[in-house]
Amino acid sequence: MALQAQNPDILAPPTTDSGVIPGGNIKWPMTLSPMRLQTGGWARQQNINQMPIATSMAGVDMRLEAGAIRELHWHKTAEWAYVLSGYMQVTSVDQDGRNYLGNVGPGDLWYFPPGVPHSLQATNDDPNGAEFLLVFDNGDFSDDSTFQLTDWLAHTPKEVIAKNFGTSLSAWDELPGKELYIFPGNSPSPYAQVVEDPYGQVPNPFTFKMSNMSTTPLAGGSVKIVDSRTFPAATAIAVAEVTVEPGGMRELHWHPTEDEWTYYLSGTARVTEFASSSTAQTFNFQAGDVGFVPATYGHYVENIGNDTLKFLEIFNTDVFQDVSLAQWLALIPPQLVQAHLQISNETIAGFNKTKQVVVGPN
Secondary structure (H helix, E strand, O other), rough: HHHHOOOOOHOOOOOEEEEEOOOOEEEEHHHHOOOEEOOEEEEEEEHHHHHHHHOEEEEEEEEEEOOOOEEEEOOOOEEEEEEEEEOEEEEEOOOOOOOEEEOOOOOEEEEEOOOOEEEEEEOOOOOOOHHHHHHEOOOOHHHHHHHHHHHHHOOOOHHHHHHHHHHOOOHHOOOOOOOOEOOOOOOOOOOOOOOOOOEEOOOOOOOEOOHOOEEEOOOOEEEEEOOOOOOOOOOEEEEEEEEEEEEEEEEEEEEEOOOOEEEEOOEEEEEEOOOOOEEEEEEEEEEEEEEEEOOOOOOEEEOOOOOEEEEEEEEEEOOOOOEEHHHHHHHHHHHHHHHHHOOHHHHOOOOOOOOOOOOOOO
16 A cells, blocks of 8 residues: 555556556666665665666665775776765776875765776765765666676685785785675775876866755756766766756656666656657656656656655766757747647747746646
8 A cells, every 4th residue: 555655646547648668667666676785884776677678777776884895896887976975985096097086975976987996985974874876877787797806806816916916925815705895994084185196197087076066946946967068077977966846847858869867866756758659657756766768758757745856867978968848849930839739829929948947836
């Protein structure tokens, strides 16, 4: 009964719904994903095993206790992150030997290109540690297949390791016999300086203080957009952080070339996706849910609760793009619109020629 109450538009769909979205379900509650529990934190993920339709992106919800470390690692895919709570210190060295160290907090981002090694560590600025959302630009991604430093060296002969680093064999007697993944550590100093590097630092920082961005106020909420134009390192993933006040709505729109991977941070939403061929289906979302909208699918996101709705629209692209239905119809000859919709010229004249993104209740 509780699940039915959370999904009223699935239990009793609007009469405008028709058929089923091709490719399967477009909603996944992250709370249903198996937990990987470690001493020092946990992780749970969503990929095509949970939502087969979401082939372009996958996500991981991870938490580290204060001081805990997500060990040195790298991926075949890009890694983009949004800090949900707490504070983090991240480090990296790129393929040209240039290093980086950065500190981030709630609402901030980081991004590491494919194959670039990095570490993540929660600081003690928040005694509860840190929780963050990771997004990868491939729906088949699994965090269990990460390239871990300790996993690699546990499967490399010690004489080879000693030869590589120019040390004695005994120097590696305490080397872990298996991967650490997440493990406790001492909190790093927020004033830690990047190690002196003969090649200098990376040309574009791998972190971005989205929390310091000015919010764009809208009629029914607000928006922040971050892509490669504002965060140059993030060449594969863009984001819009959207808030919608009660009764408001993310306007009817679609994204011309890229799928949307959505993560709901707070509030309650209703979303209808139009898949062409007279197919449309309505879903309900709560905090912690993942949604997915294939490229070109028309949709809206309506706040149906009493609290502010907040969510992330995430795309596998370097530049955020969307097409507004109202703006489209406002910028073509009104007689063409009238011929299609049988509405008055007065109604058409009221359409907005600028993109609204979020609209308030009438």
